[in-house]
Amino acid sequence: DAKTTQPPSMDCAEGRAANLPCNHSTISGNEYVYWYRQIHSQGPQYIIHGLKNNETNEMASLIITEDRKSSTLILPHATLRDTAVYYCIVRVVVGLPGGFKTIFGAGTRLFVKA
Amino acid sequence: NAGVTQTPKFRVLKTGQSMTLLCAQDMNHEYMYWYRQDPGMGLRLIHYSVGEGTTAKGEVPDGYNVSRLKKQNFLLGLESAAPSQTSVYFCASSYSGLAGNTGELFFGEGSRLTVL
Numbered sequence: 001d002a003k004t005t006q007p008p009s010m011d012c013a014e015g016r017a018a019n020l021p022c023n024h025s026t027i028s029g030n031e032y033v034y035w036y037r038q039i040h041s042q043g044p045q046y047i048i049h050g051l052k053n054n055e056t057n058e059m060a061s062l063i064i065t066e067d068r069k070s071s072t073l074i075l076p077h078a079t080l081r082d083t084a085v086y087y088c089i090v091r092v093v094v095g096l097p098g099g100f101k102t103i104f105g106a107g108t109r110l111f112v113k114a
Numbered sequence: 115n116a117g118v119t120q121t122p123k124f125r126v127l128k129t130g131q132s133m134t135l136l137c138a139q140d141m142n143h144e145y146m147y148w149y150r151q152d153p154g155m156g157l158r159l160i161h162y163s164v165g166e167g168t169t170a171k172g173e174v175p176d177g178y179n180v181s182r183l184k185k186q187n188f189l190l191g192l193e194s195a196a197p198s199q200t201s202v203y204f205c206a207s208s209y210s211g212l213a214g215n216t217g218e219l220f221f222g223e224g225s226r227l228t229v230l
Contacts, residue, residue: 032217034218034219036219041151041202041224042223042224043118043204043206043221043222043223043224044157044204044206044219044221045221046218046219046220049217049218085156087156087157091217101159101162101170101172102147102159102162102206102208102219103159103172103173104149104156104157104158104159105156106155106156107156
């Protein structure tokens with residue numbers, strides 16, 4: 001699986017958009033980009049995923065560059081409850097045996113401030 | 115629908131003792147994973163399974179064994195616990211991503227293990 005690089009921490013003002021970047025320059029053609037977040041010491045929670053098109057759901061938007069080497073998770077109106085660690089991972093969804101390892105990096109710790 | 119259930123949630127062991135963590139999922143997922151998370155760090159993959167009867171090593175498999183005898187259960191064993199294995203352990207499961215599902219991972223609430 002390709003590795004990802006994220007900034008260790010970011011701040012965001014409450015009510016503003018939070019833009020969390022992720023670099024995955026070695027991503028291969030059959031790997032999807034997934035975003036999860038972990039609040040306190042709970043189990044990580046799925047946010048969104050995509051292959052090459054931009055995606056939006058009720059939680060966030062995912063912007064993937066045309067070359068797929070990087071992506072940005074956008075929380076449009078951050079609240080205090082969005083303070084968490086956000087993980088960007090790349091993962092084979094349909095692939096060869098051994099390709100389903102799902103590796104998490106250190107993530108980005110987002111602090112939403114009032 | 116309970117999702118992913120981990121037992122026990124807390125355990126204290128002495129060095130050299132053995133124990134098994136149980137992960138159970140009721141979503142008929144093919145894939146299951148065991149991660150550990152040390153304070154202030156991300157999740158590290160220990161072992162994973164892509165189907166009943168199959169397991170594979172992750173990033174940090176040493177000192178752990180796993181078994182997947184039934185599709186719904188994934189067991190993580192520590193044969194001789196060491197203080198370095200003090201951590202929070204998370205189990206996760208997912209569909210394969212075929213048939214239009216998202217392939218997202220569903221996580222349990224975690225098991226806190228302390229080895230003295």
